[in-house]
Amino acid sequence: MGRTATRERLFAAAIELIAAQGFTATTVDQIADAAGVAKGTVYYNFGSKAALFTALLDYGIERLSATLREASRGRKPLAALEAVVGAELAFIGEHESFARLLIAETWRSGGGDWRHAARLIREQAIGVIADVLRAAVTAGELREDLDIGIAASAVFGMVFTVALDWRTLQPERPLADVHATLMDLLRGRLAG
Template sequence: MGRAATRERLFAAAIELIAEHGFAATTVDQIAERAGVAKGTVYYNFGSKAGLFTALLDYGIGRLAATLAQAAEGREPLAALEALVGAELAFIGEHESFARLLIAEAWRSGGGDWHRAAVLIRERAMAVIDDALRAAVAAGDLRADLDTETAAAAVFGMVITVALQWRTLQPGRPLDEVHQTLMDLLRGRLAG
């Protein structure tokens, strides 16, 4: 197995374990065992559990931001916003454990990696939503006085919260229905 594949397995194991037990309660031994590698492999690739977590945040948030950017690319502003909401829902549906980790861990403290996670989410993922909102305001599709930065955070948070509720309590509900409900809410609030 190559280094990239090993890192992917370690990320997947760490995401699951941290989402299940929390960062503090998850050990390097547990991560290595779940990934099917020796404990030394974690240290070789990341230096420490904290190093693994920092790389995990970069990796997961980077993938989310890339997914969002790809969804919005080349679309008119309101179509981009709709695509962003759908892409975030789909990403969370596919990477539910990572979303749980972000909700449970990344926002719980103002220091260290947790603060860094909040900054990365803001700079990478929410910024894509902010760009779409700004473009919609500039195009006259949304009200001119819209605080796009706060609205972007609200959209991001609303989608991640609804997506986790959907995956946990209504897993049989079609993604399209959830997406449509969110878009109905957004259209009414942002344009009015």
């Protein structure tokens, strides 16, 4: 197994364990066992549990951001916004454990470098939404006085919260219904 595959197995194991029992309660032994590797492999790849956690956040946030960027590529601004909202919902639906880990651990002071994760989310994931909103304002599709930074954070947070609510409490609801309701809310608020 190559280094990339090993790291991805370690990430998958760590995400599940930390989401289920928390960062502090999760041990390197548990992560190694769940990934099917020796404990030394964790240290060889990351150096420490804290470094693994930071790398895990980087990896997950980068994957989310890449998914949002890809969804917006080549679309007109409002279509890009709709695609990004759908992509965020789908990503959280597919990676619910990672989303729960972000909520549970990233903003808790004991969960590692939460400022680093918050900064990455702002620069990368929320940054994609800000770019889409900026393009829509420039194209005259959204109101000129829109505070793009706050609006982008609000869109990201709203979609994130609704996605977790959907996956946790209403998993039988089709993604398309959740997406349509979010877009109705956004069109009404952002367009003015």
